[in-house]
Amino acid sequence: MSEVNQAEQHDILKKVDPAPWKDVPLVLNNRSYKWVTDKICGIVESKTPTWWWWCFITALCIASFTGMGLVYLVSTGVGVWGNNNPVNWGWAIVNFVFWIGIGHAGTLISAVLCLLKQKWRTSINRASEAMTVFAVLCAGIFPLFHVGRVWFAWWLFPLPNANAIWPQFRSPLEWDVFAVSTYATVSILFWYMGMIPDMAVLRDRATQTWRKYFYGFFAMGWRNANNHWRNFEMAYLLLAGLSTPLVLSVHTIVSFDFAVANLPGWHTTIFPPYFVAGAIFSGFGMVLTLLLPVRAAFGLRDLITQKHIDNMCMITLATGSLVGYAYAMEFFIAWYGANSYEGFAFINRAFGNYWWSYWIMISCNVICPQLFWFKKIRENTPLVWIISIFVNVGMWFERFVIANTTLSRDFLPSSWGYYSPTVVDIFTFFGTFGFFSVLFLLFLRFLPLMPMCEVKSVMPQANPHADH
C-alpha cells in the first residue's frame, strides 16, 4: 500500500514543477569577507563623526539627572522619593523591572536563537548583548539606592559584616540579588567571549599604539587557529546553553518579588511566564529602537536587512500577543477564582484610581504590536521605530500598573492612598536613559558592533563543501 503511495507521489513530482525554496540571503549584494571586515572595523577606526559627539554630549547631560537625583537622595534620605505608605515600592521597583526586562532580548538573541540555529541573529546579537549589559547596569541603580543607606548595600551579599548577621535566604529579594548579579556577570562573560576573535582582528589592523595595546590586551593573543576555534565554538555553545535557563530564571525570580507576596493581583502562578514574555517583548522593542538608527547612521542595510526587521517585528508581535493573553487570563482567573479581593484588584486595575495607566498599557502592548501583522508596516522603517517606542512606554506602564494598583488599594480601605512620583524620582529615571545612551555610544565607538566571524560564517563563502 505504502509503495503504491510512494510511486504515486513520484509521478506527481514529475508532473508538477515544485517551487524552488528561495533562501533570502542574510548579507545582501554578494558582499565579500573583506567588505564585512572593512565595514565593521571602519566604524571603530574612522574619525569620530560629528553626530556622535552631539549625541554623546546630550546623553551625558541627560545622565547627569540621575547623578543629581542620587546625590540628593543619598545626602537627604529615601524620603525624597514619592514612596509612602501603602505604596512602599514606587518608581524604584517599576524602573528596576523595566530595565531588567529590556536586557532579556539581548540574551534571547544571543543564546536562545543560537540554540535554535537562527542564523539571522548573527548581525544583531553583539549590539543586543551590549544592550543587555547596559540595561542591567541601569536596573541595578534602583534597588541599590532603594536600600537607603547605600554604603551598606554590600550586606546583600553573603559576606561577613560587623553585626555578624548573614543574609536570609528565604526572601525572594535575596534570590533576586543572586539572579541579577549572576545575570549581569554571565552576560558580560558571554559578550566578552564573543568579542575575542573580533578584538584580534582589530588588533591586527591597528596602526596606533594605544589601539594595539587596548585590543591586544582584550584579544588575549587570539590566533584564529582552528584549535582555538574548536574550543571557542564549544564554549560559545555551552554559554548559550547556560544563558537560556538563566534568562528564563531571572525574570521568573523578579516576578517572585511580587508573586510570593500575599497581595491580590500579585499572588498568582501566571507571573513567571507572563513576566518572561513581557521582558522579551520589551527587549525586542528596545533592540528595534536602538538598531534602526544605528543601521541608518552607519549604512548597514546589507547586514541588518529587511528580513531581520521582519523577524524582530514578528517576535514583538508574538510576545505582545502572549502578554495580551496573560492580561486576559488574569482577569478570567480573578473572576473564576471567586476570590472577592482578587476580583476587586482587577476591576480596580482597569477602572480604579490608576485606570489611565492601565489603558495606556493595553493600547501600547496589546493593540500597537498588532500592526506588525501587515507587511507594509514592517517595511516602513520609521513607523516600526515609532511602534517600538510605544512598546517601551507600554512595558514601563505594565510594571507601574502591577506595582501601584495593588499597593494603593490593599486589604484595609483605611490605609488606601495614592502614589505620585516626586521630581527626584523623575530626574533619576530620566537620567538612566542618558546613562544607557552614554554606554551604548561608547560601545559603538570602541567595540566591534557586529560579530564579524559569525556574520562571515552565515555567508555562502563559509561553506567548505560547495564549489566557489
Place this chain on the structure above:
Amino acid sequence: MSEVMDIKYAAAATFDSAKDLYDAAGKVREKGYKNWECFSPIPVHGLDAQMGYPRSKVPRFTLAGGFTGFFTGMLIVWFMNEFDYPLIVGGKPYFSPIYPFPVFYELTILFAAFGTLFGMFFLNRLPQHNHPVFEHPDFGRTGDDQYMIVIEVEDPLFDDEETLSFLESVGGESVQIIREPID
C-alpha cells in the same frame, strides 16, 4: 649585539577559500604531519574532523564549575542560616534544599559560565600575547578573508624543501618559511 637573530619556526601556505583550506587540510593529515595548524577568519564547518581533532574538552570545565556552584550555594545557605546564625523567619526551616533553590540554581550557572570561559582560555593556552605565527607578514589577513596552513619545524616529517613543495602541491599560495626572531 645589535644584529637580530632568528630561528626557523614553520612553513606556511595561504589559501583563498574555505573549500581550498578544507581539501588541503585533509591532504596534510593523510601525509602524516602532526605539528600543524589551520588558520581561518571563521570556524570552518567540519574542519576539526578533517584535521583529526577530537571533541573539545571545554564541557568538562563547565560540568566541574556547575557542580562547584551548586554545592557552594548549598554550603553558604546551610552555614549562614542553619549553622552559624540560625534565625527564625516566617516559620520556615533553617535549611532546606527547596526554598533557597534559586540561589543554588543561579550559582550553578554562574560557576559553570566561569568554568566555560576559563576552560576555553586554559585549553587554548590564552592569554599568550606573543607567538611566532604572528611573524608571518600576512598574518592579519587570516582574521579577514584569508586561510592559512602552518606546518611547524618541530614536526618529525618536516623537511625544508619537501614540506614547501608539498604545501604548493596541495594548492597553497605564497608558500614561505616563518622565522622567529630571538635576541
